[in-house]
Amino acid sequence: MSRLQSRFAELKEQNRAALVTFVTxxxxxxxxxxxxxxxxxxxxxxxxxxxxxxxxxxxxxPAIQLANIRALEGKxxxxxxxxxxxxxxxxxxxxPLVLMGYFNPIHKYGVDKFIAEAKEAGVDGFIVVDLPPEHxxxxxxxxxxxxxxxxxxxxxxxxxxxxxxxxxxxxGFVYYVSVAGVTGAGSATLEHVExxxxxxxxxxxxxxxxxxxxRTPEHAATIARLAEGVVVGSALIDQIANxxxxxxxxxxxxxxxxxxxxxVRGARV
Amino acid sequence: MTSFRAGPDANGLFGSFGGQYVAETLMPLIHDLAAEYEKxxxxxxxxxxxxxFQRDFVGRPSPLYFAERLTxxxxxxxxxxxxxELNHTGAHxxxxxIGQVLLAKRMGKKRIIAETGAGMHGVATxxxxxxxxxxxxxxxxxxxxxxxxxxxxxxxxxGATVIPVTAGTGTLKDAMNEALRDWVTNVDNTFYMIGxxxxxxxxxxxVRDFQSVIGKETRDQMLAQEGRLPDSLIACIGGGSNAIGLxxxxxxxxxxxxxxxxxxxxxxxxxxxxASLNGGVPGVLHxxxxxxxxDHDGQIIDAHSISAGLDYPGIGPEHAWLHEVGRVEYTSVxxxxxxxxxxxxxxxxxxxxxxxxxxxxxxxxKRAPNLPKDHLMVVNLSGRGDxxxxxxxxxxxxxxxxx
Numbered sequence: 001m002s003r004l005q006s007r008f009a010e011l012k013e014q015n016r017a018a019l020v021t022f023v024t025x026x027x028x029x030x031x032x033x034x035x036x037x038x039x040x041x042x043x044x045x046x047x048x049x050x051x052x053x054x055x056x057x058x059x060x061x062p063a064i065q066l067a068n069i070r071a072l073e074g075k076x077x078x079x080x081x082x083x084x085x086x087x088x089x090x091x092x093x094x095x096p097l098v099l100m101g102y103f104n105p106i107h108k109y110g111v112d113k114f115i116a117e118a119k120e121a122g123v124d125g126f127i128v129v130d131l132p133p134e135h136x137x138x139x140x141x142x143x144x145x146x147x148x149x150x151x152x153x154x155x156x157x158x159x160x161x162x163x164x165x166x167x168x169x170x171x172g173f174v175y176y177v178s179v180a181g182v183t184g185a186g187s188a189t190l191e192h193v194e195x196x197x198x199x200x201x202x203x204x205x206x207x208x209x210x211x212x213x214x215r216t217p218e219h220a221a222t223i224a225r226l227a228e229g230v231v232v233g234s235a236l237i238d239q240i241a242n243x244x245x246x247x248x249x250x251x252x253x254x255x256x257x258x259x260x261x262x263x264v265r266g267a268r269v
Numbered sequence: 270m271t272s273f274r275a276g277p278d279a280n281g282l283f284g285s286f287g288g289q290y291v292a293e294t295l296m297p298l299i300h301d302l303a304a305e306y307e308k309x310x311x312x313x314x315x316x317x318x319x320x321x322f323q324r325d326f327v328g329r330p331s332p333l334y335f336a337e338r339l340t341x342x343x344x345x346x347x348x349x350x351x352x353x354e355l356n357h358t359g360a361h362x363x364x365x366x367i368g369q370v371l372l373a374k375r376m377g378k379k380r381i382i383a384e385t386g387a388g389m390h391g392v393a394t395x396x397x398x399x400x401x402x403x404x405x406x407x408x409x410x411x412x413x414x415x416x417x418x419x420x421x422x423x424x425x426x427x428g429a430t431v432i433p434v435t436a437g438t439g440t441l442k443d444a445m446n447e448a449l450r451d452w453v454t455n456v457d458n459t460f461y462m463i464g465x466x467x468x469x470x471x472x473x474x475x476v477r478d479f480q481s482v483i484g485k486e487t488r489d490q491m492l493a494q495e496g497r498l499p500d501s502l503i504a505c506i507g508g509g510s511n512a513i514g515l516x517x518x519x520x521x522x523x524x525x526x527x528x529x530x531x532x533x534x535x536x537x538x539x540x541x542x543x544a545s546l547n548g549g550v551p552g553v554l555h556x557x558x559x560x561x562x563x564d565h566d567g568q569i570i571d572a573h574s575i576s577a578g579l580d581y582p583g584i585g586p587e588h589a590w591l592h593e594v595g596r597v598e599y600t601s602v603x604x605x606x607x608x609x610x611x612x613x614x615x616x617x618x619x620x621x622x623x624x625x626x627x628x629x630x631x632x633x634x635k636r637a638p639n640l641p642k643d644h645l646m647v648v649n650l651s652g653r654g655d656x657x658x659x660x661x662x663x664x665x666x667x668x669x670x671x672x
Contacts, residue, residue, distance in 0.1 A: 055569045056442065056554060058449045059292040065436060077566035103290060103553045108567030130290045130553065134280065155294040157456050162297055180294050181454040 003096040003124045004149055004172040007046060008207040008228060017224035019044055019264045020209050021257055022100065022233030023240075024051035024067040025084050026076025032246035033071070036253050037088045041095040043254040044261020047173075047209075047229065049127065052081050052101030059129045061184035063234040066241060078105045078114070082121045089122035098125040098151060098172070103138065111139055115146045125149035125172040133165050140169055149173075154200065156180050156192070163203045173207040173229060176200060184234030187213025190222060197226050217263030224267035232260055273520035273596050276587065281470020281557075284593060286586035289469040291556045294453045299556075303471040305376055310478075315371065322367045323482060326400065327357050329364075331483075333490035333647070338617045343637035346644040349499070350620070351487050351515065353651050360623065360652030361483060361511040362393035362464060368479035369462045370397040378460035380404040384448040386413055386441035386507070387578035387625065388420025389652055390464030395429035405429040408447040410439035413577045420656050438571040441507075441581045445555055465508025466585030469556030473585050480514025487647055488518050495645055501526040501636075504649040505628040506599070507543065507579035509588045511651035520596060529588065530632045532574035533601035543572035544601045545584040546592045554582070559589040575604035575660060576624035578652070606631040608664055611654065623652035624660065 001009070011018050021040055026033050040048055053071040057064060085097060099118065106114050106128070118126075126143055133140070133152070140150040149172030157180055158166055167174065176196055178188035188196075193210055200208055210223050211231030223230045239252030276283040281303075289299060309315040323329040332355065336348045353361040373381060381398045384407075385391030391407040398405035407424055411433045414421055424431050437443035445468075452461045466473045466480070491499050502519060504512035506529045519525045534542035542548055545560040552561040554569060562570040562582035572582040591597040602610075607624060610631035614622050622630060626649070633648050640646070654661070 054567075055437070056446050058446050058555070059294075059453060061450070072568060077568075079566075104561070104563065104569070105567035107551075107553050107558075108563060108565070129292050130556075132289060132291065132293055132296045134289050134296070153293045155292075157294050157297045159297065166293060177294065180456045182450045185454065 002149060002172070003094065004047070007096050008173065011046060011228070015268055017227060017264050017267065018046035018209065018229035019220070019261050020047040020049060020229045020231040021045040021236060022049040022051060022231060023236055023253065024053055024064065024071050025081040026053060026071030026074050027067040027237070028070050028240050028243070028246060028249050029074045030076065030080060030084070032249050034084055034087055035250045037084060038091065039250065039254045040257060041092055043257035044265070045095065045257055048095060048097045049100045049231070050081065050085070050097060052078060052099055052105055054102040054105055057102060059182055061182040061234065063184040063237045063241065067237045078109045082117050085121040085123055096124040097122065098127055099123050100127040101129070103128050103130050106139065111142060115143050115148060119146050119148055123148060125151050127151045127153065127175065129153065133169060136169055144169070144171060151175055153177050156196070160199070167204050170204070170206060173209050174200060174204055175231065176208055176210050177212050178210050179212045181212070183212060185213060187219070193223060193226055217259045220260045221263040221267040224264040230264055273591070274517060276590065277470060277474050281474070283587045283590035286559050286589040287470055287473055287557050289556060290553045290558065291469045292453060294456060298456060299469050299471070306372060306471050306475050309372055309375060318371055319368060322371070323364070327363050327367060328355065329482065330486045330490070331355050333487055333494065336618055339614070342617055343634060345642065346637040346640035346646040347642065348633060348637055349645065349647045350650040351483060351647055353483060353511065353649060354620070354622065354626070354653035358389070358393045358396050359655065360389040360393070361480060361514060362390045363396065364482055364514065365464065365476050365479040365510060366393040366397045366462060369460070370401050373403065373460035374401060376460065378458060380406070380455065380459045381462050382406045382408070382448050382451050382459055383462040383464060384408050384441065384444035385464060386444070386580055387576065387623070388413065388417040388424070388656060389578060391429070391431070392420050392423045394462050394464070395424040395427040398429065399427040406451065407431045408434050408444040408451070410441060410444045411435045412439040413441070416660055417577055417656055418659065440571065440577070442569065449555070465510040466513050466587060467508045467555060467557055467559070467583060473557065473587055476510055477513045477517055477587060480510050481517045483511065483514040483649065484516060484518035487515060491645065491647070498522055498525055499645040499647045500524070501528060501644065501646045503528045503530065503629050503632050503646065505530045505579065505625050505651060506584060506588060507532070507581050507625065508583070509585040511649050513585060513587055515647070515649045516597065527597045528632060529597050529599045530628045531599060531601040532576060532579035532628055533603045534573040534575070536603055537601060541573040542601070543574040543579050543581060545582060546588065546599045547601050549582070551589070557586045559583050559586045560592070575607065575664070576628065578623065578625040579628065600632060602628045602631040610634055611661070620650070621654040622650060623654045624657045626651045
C-alpha cells in the first residue's frame with residue numbers, strides 16, 4: 001500500500017477527513033521552509049503538498065505568485081526541492097508528500113531523472129497543473145509506472161462527459177478545485193460543493209479532497225463533513241507573507257495548521 | 270513530397286511542438302473553441318462575413334508595393350513591401366481579431382479579453398469589441414503601458430478597460446499570465462482573443478489561418494505583377510503571427526526561400542534578447558511546447574527588445590517546428606540594427622515602419638545588396654511606427670548624448 005492509500009484508509013477508520021496543506025518549497029527561504037515542512041505533521045497536517053516554484057504560475061493568485069517569487073529569489077530550484085524532501089524524510093516516514101507545480105521545470109530537469117530522484121527522495125505523488133490528461137505520456141504514465149501517484153485536478157468546468165477522461169489514470173486522490181478561478185480567490189457555496197461531491201462520487205472511488213478559498217478552521221470543518229480531505233494553501237502562505245522574521249513565518253504557519261487540524265478533526269463528532 | 274502545410278495533428282502538435290498544456294478548468298473551453306472553429310471553417314456564411322469585414326472594415330487587400338528607392342539603394346534584389354501597416358488600426362493584428370470576434374459572436378460570448386505587448390493587438394481587439402458591442406478587457410504590462418502610451422489611449426477611446434500588470438518585468442509574458450488567470454475565473458461569458466500564433470491548440474492554427482490572408486494575397490499579387498512567385502520572404506518574429514501569415518501559403522513552394530527575423534536585443538551573446546529559437550531551448554509555457562528563454566531550472570527568463578511587440582520569451586510552436594525541420598531560416602537582428610533600418614525606411618520610402626517591422630527591414634538590407642537584380646524579395650511591412658515615437662525620440666536623444 002502506498003503512503004497515500006494507508007493514510008486515507010487510516011482516516012476512514014477514524015471517520016475523519018484529511019487536512020491537506022500546501023506551502024511552496026523555499027518560501028521564505030530554504031531553512032525556514034524546511035522547518036515548516038518538518039513541523040507540519042506534528043501540527044496536524046495529514047497530507048503535504050509541496051509547491052515547486054515557477055516564474056509563471058498561471059493558475060495561481062497573488063499569494064502563491066509572491067511565494068514563488070520569494071522562493072526563487074532565495075535560489076530555490078528543483079534540485080533543492082528534492083533535497084528538501086530527502087531531509088524531511090529523514091525523520092518522517094508516514095505522512096504522504098505530494099509535489100505540486102508546473103511542467104516546465106520538470107521538462108528542463110528531465111522527466112526520467114526527475115521521477116527517479118523523486119521516488120528515491122520519498123515523494124508519493126505529483127500534481128502538475130498544466131498537464132491535462134491529453135498529455136498523459138509526458139509525465140503521468142511514466143510516473144505511475146514508477147509507483148508515484150498522479151493526482152488530477154477536477155473543476156466546475158469538468159462536466160460528466162469529460163470526467164472519465166480526467167479520472168482515468170488518476171491515482172492517490174482526486175483534487176476538486178471548487179471554484180473556477182485562481183488559488184486564493186473566492187470560495188464556493190456549500191451547496192455547490194455538496195453537488196460536486198455527489199457528482200464526483202458517481203465516477204470514482206478515490207478519496208476526494210476539496211480546495212480553493214478555504215481559509216479558516218470553521219470553513220475547513222464544514223468541508224470536512226462532506227469529503228475525504230480539505231486543502232488549504234493561500235491562507236498558510238499569507239502567514240509567511242505577513243511575518244517579519246523566519247521564526248515568525250514558521251510559527252505562523254504551524255499555528256494556523258494546528259487550528260485548521262482541530263477544525264477538521266472535530267468536524268464529524 | 271510531404272507537405273509542410275498539413276499541421277497540426279489532432280492533438281494540436283507540429284512535430285513535438287504545440288499541444289494543450291493548460292489547467293483543467295480551461296480544457297473544456299479550448300475543446301469547445303476548437304470544435305466551433307472547425308464548424309465555422311466549413312460554413313460558407315462565416316467565410317462570407319469574414320471576407321466582408323476584411324474588405325470593408327480592415328481595408329483588404331493590402332497592396333504589394335515595389336519599394337523602388339530601397340531597391341536602388343541596395344543595388345540588388347527587387348524589394349517588395351506587403352503593406353499590412355495600411356490596415357485599419359495600423360498592423361496585421363486586425364486580420365486575426367476580425368476572425369476571432371466573429372467566432373466569439375457565434376459562440377454567444379459577450380466579453381472579450383486579450384493580452385498585449387506593443388498594444389497593437391490590444392488596439393485591434395478593442396476595435397472589434399467596439400464594432401460588435403462587446404465588453405473588452407486588455408491586460409498590458411506596466412513597462413509596456415509606459416512605452417506605448419498612445420496605444421493605451423486608443424484602447425480606452427474605444428471603450429476597453431486596460432489593466433496594468435506589474436508582475437515579472439511587466440511585459441507581454443506577464444500580461445498573458447494575467448489574461449489566463451482572468452479566463453480561468455470568468456469561464457462562462459469570456460472569449461480569450463490570443464494575439465499571436467501561440468497558446469494552447471487551437472490558437473496557433475486558428476490565428477495562422479486568419480493571418481494567412483497575407484500570404485494568399487501576396488501570392489496572387491506577385492503572380493499578377495511579376496508573373497511568378499517571389500524568391501524570398503522576410504518577416505519579423507515575436508510570437509510569429511505576421512510571419513506565419515506570410516509564409517504559410519508558400520511553405521510547399523520549395524524554391525521560395527523563407528527567412529524569419531528574431532529580436533537580438535543588445536546581442537544574443539549578452540543574454541538580453543528575445544530570440545527564442547537562436548538563444549533558447551524547448552520547454553512548456555502558456556499552453557504550448559516550444560522554444561523558450563529559460564535558465565538551468567526551467568525558470569523563464571525575461572526577454573529584452575527595444576520593440577515591445579517582440580519582447581516575449583517564447584515563439585509560436587509552428588515556427589519551432591519549421592526551425593527544427595529546416596524549412597525556414599531563423600536569424601536575428603539587434604536593437605541598433607533595427608533602429609538604423611527604421612531611419613533608412615523613413616527617409617528612403619516615406620514610410621514609418623513599426624520597430625518590430627524594422628527588424629525585418631534590417632535583414633533585407635543585409636541580404637538584398639548581395640542578390641541578383643531579378644531576385645524578388647517580399648518583406649512583410651507588418652505595422653506602422655506611429656506608436657513608437659516615444660521610444661524612437663528617447664533613443665535619438667541617448668545617441669546625441671553619446672555622440
